[in-house]
Every structure is written in structure tokens, then in C-alpha cells.
Amino acid sequence: MFRNYLITAWRNIIKNGIFSIINIFGLAIGLMSCILIMLFVQNETGFDTWLKDNDRIARMHTSYSIPGQEPFSTVRSAGSMMEAIRDYAKNEIDSGVRFIQWGTTVRQNGNAFSETISMVDGNFFDIFDLPFLHGSKESSFKKPMDLVITEDQAIKYFGKTDVVGETLTFCCFEGREIPLPITGVVKKLPDATHLGINMIVYLQPALFGENDGTLHTWTSLNVYTYFKMNPGISLEQLQERVTYWMDNESPLVDMLKDILGDTANDKSVSDLVQQRVMLVPDLHLHAKKHAGNMGDLTPMGDDNMINTFIVVAGLVLLIACINFMNLSTAKASKRAREVAMRKVLGASRTQVAIQFLGEAIALVMLSLLFALVAVEIALPFYNDVLGTNLKLNLFNDLNLLFSLVGIAVAVGIGAGLYPALYLSRFLPGHILKSSKGAESSSSTKLRTVLVVFQFSTSIVLVIATLVVYGQTVFSNSMDVGYQSDNKMVLNIDSAGDNLESLKLELLKLPEVNAVSFSSESPTQDWENNNNFKLLESIEEGVANQALLFNIHNMGYGFFEDYGVKPIAGRLFDEDYGSDKIVRIEEGNEDKVGRASAILNVTALKKFGFKNAEQAVGKTLETNTAGGIHHLTIVGVIPDIYFRSIKYGVRASVYTFSPGRFRVANISFSSNDIPSLITKVERVWKNSVPMQPINLQFLSEMMTAQYSDEMTMAQLFLVFSGLAIIIACLGLYGLSAFTVERRTKEIGIRKVMGADIIDIVRLLIWQFSKPVVIANLIAWPIAAYMMLTWLEAFPYRINAIWLIPICLGVGLLSLIIAWTTVGGNAARVARKNPINALKYE
Amino acid sequence: MLKLHNLTRVYQTDDVETLALNNVNIEIKKGEFVAIMGPSGCGKSTLLNTIGMLDSPTEGQYIFAGEHVEGYSEKQLSEIRKKNIGFIFQNFNLIDELTVHENIEMALIYHKIPAAERKARVEKVMDKVGIAHRAKHMPSQLSGGQQQRVAVARAVVGDQALILADEPTGNLDSAHGQEVMEMLQSLNDEGTTIIMVTHSPAHADYARRTINLFDGHVVTEDVRAA
Ligand SMILES: Nc1ncnc2c1ncn2[C@@H]1O[C@H](COP(=O)(O)OP(=O)(O)OP(=O)(O)O)[C@@H](O)[C@H]1O
Numbered sequence A: 001m002f003r004n005y006l007i008t009a010w011r012n013i014i015k016n017g018i019f020s021i022i023n024i025f026g027l028a029i030g031l032m033s034c035i036l037i038m039l040f041v042q043n044e045t046g047f048d049t050w051l052k053d054n055d056r057i058a059r060m061h062t063s064y065s066i067p068g069q070e071p072f073s074t075v076r077s078a079g080s081m082m083e084a085i086r087d088y089a090k091n092e093i094d095s096g097v098r099f100i101q102w103g104t105t106v107r108q109n110g111n112a113f114s115e116t117i118s119m120v121d122g123n124f125f126d127i128f129d130l131p132f133l134h135g136s137k138e139s140s141f142k143k144p145m146d147l148v149i150t151e152d153q154a155i156k157y158f159g160k161t162d163v164v165g166e167t168l169t170f171c172c173f174e175g176r177e178i179p180l181p182i183t184g185v186v187k188k189l190p191d192a193t194h195l196g197i198n199m200i201v202y203l204q205p206a207l208f209g210e211n212d213g214t215l216h217t218w219t220s221l222n223v224y225t226y227f228k229m230n231p232g233i234s235l236e237q238l239q240e241r242v243t244y245w246m247d248n249e250s251p252l253v254d255m256l257k258d259i260l261g262d263t264a265n266d267k268s269v270s271d272l273v274q275q276r277v278m279l280v281p282d283l284h285l286h287a288k289k290h291a292g293n294m295g296d297l298t299p300m301g302d303d304n305m306i307n308t309f310i311v312v313a314g315l316v317l318l319i320a321c322i323n324f325m326n327l328s329t330a331k332a333s334k335r336a337r338e339v340a341m342r343k344v345l346g347a348s349r350t351q352v353a354i355q356f357l358g359e360a361i362a363l364v365m366l367s368l369l370f371a372l373v374a375v376e377i378a379l380p381f382y383n384d385v386l387g388t389n390l391k392l393n394l395f396n397d398l399n400l401l402f403s404l405v406g407i408a409v410a411v412g413i414g415a416g417l418y419p420a421l422y423l424s425r426f427l428p429g430h431i432l433k434s435s436k437g438a439e440s441s442s443s444t445k446l447r448t449v450l451v452v453f454q455f456s457t458s459i460v461l462v463i464a465t466l467v468v469y470g471q472t473v474f475s476n477s478m479d480v481g482y483q484s485d486n487k488m489v490l491n492i493d494s495a496g497d498n499l500e501s502l503k504l505e506l507l508k509l510p511e512v513n514a515v516s517f518s519s520e521s522p523t524q525d526w527e528n529n530n531n532f533k534l535l536e537s538i539e540e541g542v543a544n545q546a547l548l549f550n551i552h553n554m555g556y557g558f559f560e561d562y563g564v565k566p567i568a569g570r571l572f573d574e575d576y577g578s579d580k581i582v583r584i585e586e587g588n589e590d591k592v593g594r595a596s597a598i599l600n601v602t603a604l605k606k607f608g609f610k611n612a613e614q615a616v617g618k619t620l621e622t623n624t625a626g627g628i629h630h631l632t633i634v635g636v637i638p639d640i641y642f643r644s645i646k647y648g649v650r651a652s653v654y655t656f657s658p659g660r661f662r663v664a665n666i667s668f669s670s671n672d673i674p675s676l677i678t679k680v681e682r683v684w685k686n687s688v689p690m691q692p693i694n695l696q697f698l699s700e701m702m703t704a705q706y707s708d709e710m711t712m713a714q715l716f717l718v719f720s721g722l723a724i725i726i727a728c729l730g731l732y733g734l735s736a737f738t739v740e741r742r743t744k745e746i747g748i749r750k751v752m753g754a755d756i757i758d759i760v761r762l763l764i765w766q767f768s769k770p771v772v773i774a775n776l777i778a779w780p781i782a783a784y785m786m787l788t789w790l791e792a793f794p795y796r797i798n799a800i801w802l803i804p805i806c807l808g809v810g811l812l813s814l815i816i817a818w819t820t821v822g823g824n825a826a827r828v829a830r831k832n833p834i835n836a837l838k839y840e
Numbered sequence B: 001m002l003k004l005h006n007l008t009r010v011y012q013t014d015d016v017e018t019l020a021l022n023n024v025n026i027e028i029k030k031g032e033f034v035a036i037m038g039p040s041g042c043g044k045s046t047l048l049n050t051i052g053m054l055d056s057p058t059e060g061q062y063i064f065a066g067e068h069v070e071g072y073s074e075k076q077l078s079e080i081r082k083k084n085i086g087f088i089f090q091n092f093n094l095i096d097e098l099t100v101h102e103n104i105e106m107a108l109i110y111h112k113i114p115a116a117e118r119k120a121r122v123e124k125v126m127d128k129v130g131i132a133h134r135a136k137h138m139p140s141q142l143s144g145g146q147q148q149r150v151a152v153a154r155a156v157v158g159d160q161a162l163i164l165a166d167e168p169t170g171n172l173d174s175a176h177g178q179e180v181m182e183m184l185q186s187l188n189d190e191g192t193t194i195i196m197v198t199h200s201p202a203h204a205d206y207a208r209r210t211i212n213l214f215d216g217h218v219v220t221e222d223v224r225a226a
């Protein structure tokens, strides 16, 4: 019996030739999309679930939303918060730990490596129970400056894992090298973790002064704070407790009154500053929404992107299933006789239905095999686009294997159920008596509805792709306000006192035209903000009130190098000698420092100046470099986009504080980039010995800003292309079938005087109708979706563009449908009608 | 009206060559009612299709209304065909998805006749063949005789001067066959030229002239007195 089914199934696959190919090909592509996306999703989910007690560990994130100021969020928090909250919420919190991430250099055997070490509170291993290879959490982490490293770091530096007792030398803290003995080695962390840490140091609070901006602060957000909750406490309870403390007990209550004055009365702290907790396993995918435009310990996942691609993969698969349904019901009349005979011979409806379901599942399984091959072929490209290292390892990953088989069976049932029920319904008497096909008009209608669905979906996908692409191109090509060509950005964090000699040596290179220092290069943004108070009162302006501004520090020549020209006043200029902020020494706190500031246009407006000229000569008061400074506004520049234009321009104050310089901006003119790099590296080696170089091209940094969108656009392009191809295959199959079914009608029409053109037009119109309807459905949906998506961008392509995109995609879909159907139509229209009419 | 001169039609299949029509010479005048008879496979349908320009002769000449049409392109033939010739088939060949009205109207659509006129003409011809009350029905809802009447209506609605009927009664019982024959008779009385293939001597009697085919040859021609 079963064998008989299998034989019929196989013969049907063979006999249906082109239809089977369409089905198998479509399903294989659909399944391939699903597998590719499943691999990605698998890679992005399940983070940190391997951690012991992961459901009890939460991290606290900070958001500021102070009226009149740009909202600001980060996954970090202020250094004083952890202890205060832990001691207050004893009922909820078992313990807490802070991380301070410190970028440093490890020197070993004459080599220098950049490393980020994590300075953590001593109870780190009580909360994060990482498995020790050598040493133990009791013995290895007893006192400040104990150093535990991961197995991969041990191998990197010593070529073995048992390195307890060896020493690593870090450079430099307060100008001194610090040798630290290794006290323990933990296993390499799994890939699925947000904890990107590999050198863990027992925090020595004494390293940080009493009034530092790291450990002892309520407002500077420089540490990562984790709490381990007591058993049975939910995240909501913890959140409630933290918020209560913020609103009623924290020092921020008084600070709020100080800042806002009387207007603070009807506000609670949590209206302005939120401390939000999130469970560790959620961090990878969900921390992004708390992170502002700042990063995390490891690159963050994007649950939006994942959800989008799950939907897209589902749609591609659905489109393939619809092909299967359409072609099988269309072909049903051909198999009506077989069904009738089986029933006459005693098969029940259920048996017949199961037979067809089985056939569907067999076909899907066959497709799955092709899909797996296709995945293997596509994976390298896919990994390239996503920047991942996904592998298909079916036999090591039984979960994956079973879920794939599960999906295949589900798809088989999903695609085969309707045809099975439909086919098994045929009444033998009816079929065997009449020579006519058993095709009912309701099944024809359903097919049309499904084709409309396929095409609407594909069209929405294509429109979405074009909009994402358009926005990405637009973002990339937008005028950022500065000249970005031929610029290199050299990190000078570790250059110490060698800055001036470094600059001189660089300028000696013939290719180097200019070198200027700054706190960040364009595209970098460390979210430095400071309060500024305008001292002179101006008409309709905001004088004598502290306002928060974004702050950047630039040296002489920075703006000139980037081609930024002042619209009023001047740029920083050595000849004036008065621009530099000088640190106020301890003991002289009552002195007021004097220096210069430059505003951008947005800041100009925020202060309420009528024009740029009015601002020049006015004074800003701020607390920086050890005390109060009065800064004379010497110039105003146009808005320039330091950040990705995704985030818009903020009100910015540019000052000249050499202590804050972190990069050298090198302007060059050379076509021999590799030799230039070598020369710069040599200069670095000579001027800053024993420090690794960190050199980047600005053009690459700028491209990287849009890499998420670019990835999204590329993947969208591929998957919507696949969707269209599958839908067209389906349309081709249906048109071939329809043409076959309508041969007689076409013959009659020809006899009645229809030309080839008339026939082709007739068929094309029949297939154009669903495509036209699909467009009318897809346009508003796609337009709504994409307008919503675009809202996230402060600078976006004009909504008007959607009209030509929709019309263009509509036309394209019609042309594709016409070429698909046209071939079949022309073939049959050219046939001699008598052949069609002779026999029924 | 038309003249076949030394007409030959050879079917070439993989290895066999079938001589379906062999040196046929026939002339048919305007207003004639001609029956074609002969055993199965003797080439009746081939002859009718050739006359109807659905098939082209292998050799010989075909003169239709004074024009030599042998070398005409498919497009030219289709033009002549739709102006002059209506077809009736044994299996009716109505389009299942269209109503009676639409089936008949179809013949006019390809004549590029305006909608209002089409409607008037279709209604007139439906009256004539007595199926006006079935205008909205689908072919499957009609009896065979009714379906063949629709086919007749479709064949004449374009005012074609020549009607070719291949066994128009072959699928009908005798009563319905009679009905259709009477309709053809009355059309012929109004001046339409009719060429009909039939196996029924009784139905052949409606015609003035009977051409007997055997193996692609014209064997005899009987002319019945008016
Ligand atoms: N398309 C074709 N290809 C090959 N041979 C054909 C084709 N059409 C008809 N024939 C052959 O030509 C000969 C004449 O066929 P035709 O259909 O004209 O016969 P007929 O007289 O109409 O027969 P019947 O009374 O059965 O309808 C037959 O031998 C037939 O097999």
C-alpha cells in the first residue's frame, strides 16, 4: 500500500516535469531562506543562558531625559549607584558588582598589544560563576590587583594555559607601568555572551581618587553595574525598588531641586533620570534600546532586525507553499480519474487525503535536500554580508536537524492539506462519467487570491528593499559639512607626552599635509556633555542658566584641515594665544580660568542668539579642567555631522582642552596608500615606543556607520529577489497550466477570427489582473511600513520618492508577469486551432 | 464562391505519409447547400478545414471569391475567414466559462463591432435560433441540441456568407438533429452557402448536392433537384 503510494508519488513528480521542478525549486529556495535565517537567529539568541543563575543577574542602565536637553541613554551607570542601591534594597538584592573597562597596552617580549581590561569589584566571581581552569574563585581573587585571564589570552601571551604566577605588564597608569601577577585562568567564554571580557582585575578603589568621575560620582556614567537578585525576586520588584529609591532616597533628589529650582516641585527624579534594569540573558538582543548611540561590552544584537528577517523568511516560504497549493489544485483535474478509480476500488476519503499529504511531504523532503545543498553554497556569502561565522552542522546539532525535519513536515502539511482535501473530495461517479475536468470556479478564484497574495508580498518586499537602499545611499551621500577625503585618524591615547614630536615627525613625511589633534574624529562620539551658562543677557536669549551641550575639543588647524569655515568670528588660532583651556591647579579653585569657545549653529539657536555675529565676544561659564572657566565665544561654525546622520546634529560647543585630545587627524595626499601606512607606522614606532598603533581611514569609518543599514539592505535585496523569483515561477506554472486548459477555448477564438495578438492579449490580461490588484494592495502597506521605518532617521529621503518607487515596482511586476506568461501564450496562440478542436 | 483545383493535402508524421486529400477538384457556388459524405478517415474534415482556411493544402490551388489564397499568410487568411466563414462543430466547441450571449458575441468582438450593435445583433440571432430565453445560461446548463443552436447562432451572427459544419448532428439524438438541420435549411433559404459533413444520409438529403469522398478522392457528386 505504502509502496504503491510512493510509486505514484514518484511517478507524479516525474510526469509533472516542469511543475515538479517549479515546486521543488521554489520550496528549496524557501527552505534555504528559512535555514539561513534560522542559523542567524540561533546565533543571536540564547546569549548568556549558560551563566549560572542568569535569571537572577540584572544590569542597570541609565537614561537622561532632562527638559530642553537632548535625551541620552547608555547601558552604563554612575559609579556610586551600585553600593547605595545594594545597601538600600537588601530585600531584593543579594550583591552587586561594577565593571570599569580600561583600554590599555600589554607589553611583552618587546611587543605591544592593545587590550581592554575589566576592573571589577572583588565579588565578581560570586555573581559571574565562570569556570576556573587554574586557580579558583576563592584562591585567585582575594585582594586588589589580582589578575584572572581567560584561557585564550593565556595561550596568546604564554602559549599555555597554566600561567598562574606569570606576570603581565600594563601600560600605563598615571605614567607608570603596572606589572600584575596572574592569579587564575578561566575557560574561554562561549561566543554567546554579552560579556566581552578576557582580563579581569580585582578593583583597587585607591587607584581612583575621592572625587574622580568614575567610582565616586552620581552623574558620570562610566561603570557597568550588575546586581544579583535574591531568589524569588522578580525583575519588576527590583525595578520598582530602584525607582523608589531614585525618587525618594537618592542624592539625585536634592540635585534635581538645585538644577530645576521651583519647577522641580511637581517632578520626580525618575521623570528625568531612569535607572532601568534588564536581565542578563536579554542584554544581547534588547540592550540596544537602552543604549542610545553608545556601545556595550560586545556588539549588540538587534531584535528588530531578527524579527524582520524571521518574517521575511516566513513569507518566502509561504510564497513557495502557495506555488505548491496552486499548482497541485490546478493539476487536480488531471488526477481526478486516479482519485475516482482509487475510491471505486475501495479507498476512503481519508486514505486518499493521506496519500496526497504524503506526496506533499515527500516533495518537501526532496526540496529540503536541495535546500541544504543550497545553504552550503550560500553560507560563505551570507557570512560575508552579516559578518558572522555561521556553520551548518546538522549532525552535531540534533536540535537543528529535528527542527528542520519538523519544518519540512509542517510545510508539507501546510502546502498539501488543501490540495489533499480538495482532491479527495471528488466523487467517483461524477468524474468517471464526464470527460470534463473537475475544475470548479471556486478553486480558480482561490488560486487567484493566492497569486494576489504572493505578488503583494513580493512587491512589498521589493519596495521595502528599494527604500532601505535609497535611504542608505542618501545617508552615505549626504553633505556632512566637512571634507572627508584623504584623512587618516590616529589614536593617540597611548602617546603620552610625545604628541608634539609625533606631530613634527608626521609632518616631515612628504605625503602628510597637516596634522591636528582633537578629542574625537568625525564619526566618533564619546557623548561628552557639559553645562554652559551664557553670562551676558541677550534679548530673547537664555542667559544665566546652565544648559547641557555636547562638547568636543579641538586643537589648532582642526577645522581648517576639515575645510570647515567660520560663519562669524574666527577659528582657534595660535597667534591669539588665548584659546587654550589651562588646568586649574589644586588649591587655586577660587581662580577663574579663561579660554575660547566655538559654537555650531544649533548651539547658537539654543542660546537664543539672533545671528552668529551677536554671539561672538559673549562669554560662557562652565566647570571643566579643575574649576570654573569663562570661555569667550570667538567664532561660530556651520553644523557638521560628527555622528552618523541617523542621529542628527546636536548643539555643540568646541573648546581647546589639550588634556582631552585622543586622536590625531592626518591630512594626506598620496596614491600609494600601503607605503604611506608603513611610513606612518614607522614614525609612530619611533615617537611612541612600545605602544601598538591604531590607525584608521576616515572614509572607512564613515562607511562603517551605515553598515547595519547596508547589511539590512543587502539581505532584503536577496530575500525579496528570491520571493519574486518564486512567485514568478508559480505564475509561469499557472500560466502554462491555464494555457493547457484553455487550448480549446483559444482554438475556438482563433476560428472565430482572433489573431495571435488577440490571444496573447487575452491571456496576459488574465494574469495581469491579479498582479495589478496585488500592486494596489501592496502599495499602501509598503508605503505605511516604510514611512514608519524612515521616521527613525532625522534626515531621510523625501516621502515623494515612494510614488516613483511604487509605480516602478508595479510596472516591473507587470513586465515580469507579461514575459512569464507571454511565452506560454504565444506558443499556444501560434498553434493551429484544428488540433485543439478536433478531439475533446 | 470557391473553387478547389487539384488540391492535395499530405500529412507527414514521423514515418507515415497520409494522403488525406488527393487531387480534389470542387467548385461551390454562392447559395449552395452541399453535403460531404464518406467513410471515416476519408478526408472529409481535412477538406472542410482546408475550405475553412484552418488548414493549408500541400499542393493545388484554392480560389476563394476570385482570390488565390494558397500562398496567403496566416493573418490574411484569418481576415478572410472572419469576414466570410462561420463554423459549426460536432462537439459544439462553446467556451464553458462564457454565457450563451457571450459565446455568440465573441464572434463579433473580433470583427471590431461596437458594443451596442453587437448586443442588437446577438439578440436578433438568438431569437432566430430560439434560445433567447437562455441568454444568461452557461453552455453546461443546456442540452446538446440547444448548445448546437448556440453554435449555429455564433456561426451566423457575423453575417458570414459561408457556413462550414463538421458533423453538426453527430452528437445529437434524432429529434435534436432534425431541429439543427431545419435551422441550416432555413439559413440556406435566406442565401447562406452551407457545406456540411455528415454520416447521416437523411441529413444529407437536406442538401442540394452531395460530394462523396473515398480515400481523399471525390468519388461521386449527386445533385438533387430543387
Ligand atoms: N493532424 C493529422 N496528422 C496526421 N494525420 C492526420 C491528421 N489529421 C488527419 N489525419 C489523417 O488524415 C486522414 C483524413 O482524416 P480526416 O479527419 O479528414 O477524416 P474524416 O473523413 O473526417 O474522418 P471521420 O469521419 O472519422 O471524422 C486520416 O487517415 C487521418 O488519420
Ligand SMILES: [Mg+2]
Pocket: B044, B045, B046, B166
Ligand atoms: Mg472528421
